[in-house]
Amino acid sequence: MENQNNEAINFGRSLIVPSVQELAKQSITKIPPRYVRQDNQKPLFKSSDDTSTLSVPVIDLHTLFSTDPGSSTYSSELNKLHTAAKEWGFFQVINHGISESLLEDFKREVLSFFKLPMEEKQKLWQKEDSHEGFGQLFVVSEEQKLDWCDLFYVITLPHNLRKSQLFQNLPPVLRKKLEAYSTEIKKLAKGILGEMAKALGIEGEEMSELFDDGVQSIRMNYYPPCPEPESAFGVSPHSDAGGLTILYQLTETEGLQVRKDRKWVSVKPLPNALVVNIGDIMEIVSNGVYKSIEHCATVQSTKDRLSVATFYTSNMGLEVGPARSLVAQHNVANYRRVMFEEYYKSFFARKLEAKTYLSLNVKSKSENAQGELEKKRVRREQTPTGDDRKRIVSATSEGIDFTDLSVFDPYDNKLHHLEDAHGGATRD
Ligand SMILES: O=C(O)CCC(=O)C(=O)O
Numbered sequence: 001m002e003n004q005n006n007e008a009i010n011f012g013r014s015l016i017v018p019s020v021q022e023l024a025k026q027s028i029t030k031i032p033p034r035y036v037r038q039d040n041q042k043p044l045f046k047s048s049d050d051t052s053t054l055s056v057p058v059i060d061l062h063t064l065f066s067t068d069p070g071s072s073t074y075s076s077e078l079n080k081l082h083t084a085a086k087e088w089g090f091f092q093v094i095n096h097g098i099s100e101s102l103l104e105d106f107k108r109e110v111l112s113f114f115k116l117p118m119e120e121k122q123k124l125w126q127k128e129d130s131h132e133g134f135g136q137l138f139v140v141s142e143e144q145k146l147d148w149c150d151l152f153y154v155i156t157l158p159h160n161l162r163k164s165q166l167f168q169n170l171p172p173v174l175r176k177k178l179e180a181y182s183t184e185i186k187k188l189a190k191g192i193l194g195e196m197a198k199a200l201g202i203e204g205e206e207m208s209e210l211f212d213d214g215v216q217s218i219r220m221n222y223y224p225p226c227p228e229p230e231s232a233f234g235v236s237p238h239s240d241a242g243g244l245t246i247l248y249q250l251t252e253t254e255g256l257q258v259r260k261d262r263k264w265v266s267v268k269p270l271p272n273a274l275v276v277n278i279g280d281i282m283e284i285v286s287n288g289v290y291k292s293i294e295h296c297a298t299v300q301s302t303k304d305r306l307s308v309a310t311f312y313t314s315n316m317g318l319e320v321g322p323a324r325s326l327v328a329q330h331n332v333a334n335y336r337r338v339m340f341e342e343y344y345k346s347f348f349a350r351k352l353e354a355k356t357y358l359s360l361n362v363k364s365k366s367e368n369a370q371g372e373l374e375k376k377r378v379r380r381e382q383t384p385t386g387d388d389r390k391r392i393v394s395a396t397s398e399g400i401d402f403t404d405l406s407v408f409d410p411y412d413n414k415l416h417h418l419e420d421a422h423g424g425a426t427r428d
């Protein structure tokens, strides 16, 4: 039974910030300091065309959803999905079953939505007590650097979590298409989660308990052209909090970058493909077999870019932890159990930053040594100059050998030099 009181639930709020789209309409040649990243935090640039080898795997969902599970074609595609989720945490899906016409209609409506005059958008702007609507997310202080992006964020499922006033004020055709898109994405997310369960060896019943009536939210991102694209992020490096994210890249402009080991790889928009990535909750459920991977969006000087991210996560009211069937297989639970609602609320109450929330708060004792090192790394990266020496001394006195400008990288369990921008990784 749906609890009607759920509409009172607020997953978060964010400080109200100016519209970047409006700012970009003025012919500025420099961006305001609030968007300019420090030298060692700037994005790295290269499009997928000039990189050589690495590209995000592509999975054919028709093979998984419609071929005989006993066939070798099926098992080789399932294996491809499993490897992509383990080694990349990101992949693109083709033949996903969402019709081209729905994707086109939805795209058209989202494009016009961001073109609405400001007076219309104001009616749908975030309020101080909730981050749903037009605006930004994760802004917790006036000093914090801002992303070069306007977004519209809305909880779409389950129905009783919707802010009905926000829905009623949406342009009617957008509302209709959003409804259809949200239904299709839920179906798709559950289909992919079902295949993942098979690949991981999680019992179907447990997967249903976790994800049958999951919370779904949609974030529409508009990245205007930026006069200083080398200094700003469209979205800061982060991991997503949910179960799965399904991203629709509406334009051909590249911008999404995914961290693969210590490199950043650009995800080229493919016609009619969707990008899927593992979120923190799915990393927890998979007991760490699948990884929720850091990613970010860069911006360009002449082209704008639009994307729609749908976050599909577990049911309300649940305590989420590593799947029972996996703990039995692995003989260890690598993550603590967390109340989903608390996890989501705490995620939204802080600045968006790398993978710190998951690594610092939910890893179990067996992974804590790594978590402690990560905590020190984050503290140091937040103040890369100044007190660095002291921190290194304090880390060393605790038995950890930090050499100057070295960081611990939780992705490969090694120390690396921190001379590179963009969080210490390099681009392939
Ligand atoms: O626009 C993109 O490509 C990435 C957006 C994203 O990571 C997000 O909305 O969480």
Ligand SMILES: [Fe+2]
Pocket: 238, 239, 240, 245, 295, 309
């Ligand atoms: Fe994301």
